[in-house]
Amino acid sequence: MMRDHFYFMIEEGAAKGENEPYPVVDLLLTAEEVCLLAEVPGIPRKALQVKVYEDHVELRGRKLEPEFFSKATHFYKLESFYGVFERHVPLPVRVEVANARIELADGILKVRIPRHRPKIIEIPIK
Secondary structure, three states, X not given: OHHHHHHHHHHHOOOOOOOOOOOOEEEEEOOOEEXXXXXXXXXXXXXXXXEEOOOEEEEEEEEOOOHHHHHOOOOOOOOOOOEEEEEEEEOOOOEOHHHOEEEEEOOXXXXXXXXXXXXXXXXXXX
16 A cells, blocks of 8 residues: 555656656757766666757656565655656757667766768859
């Protein structure tokens, strides 16, 4: 019964707050690239999916609850998020999707994408 209430809280957003997106991200721009940093502690590589589009990045995954949750009779305090998540992060500039690089280390997912540079062609005047 308590376990059912716990999952209801997650589905309704009460565990992280109604308007708090998950995972938390930082989006940085340089002259050469866009860098997205997402906090995903405790989530293994195989539980994450990242798709990079020209105008946004899509993050999907699942954070599993610790094994001892199934043995708990009461939850005194629940501040961590557990369950399935999906987040779409709009990009402020166009990017070169094919050259994206993704790393995961110490609970930080780093997505680095080169900025799109239009080709400039000089056309002679006839």
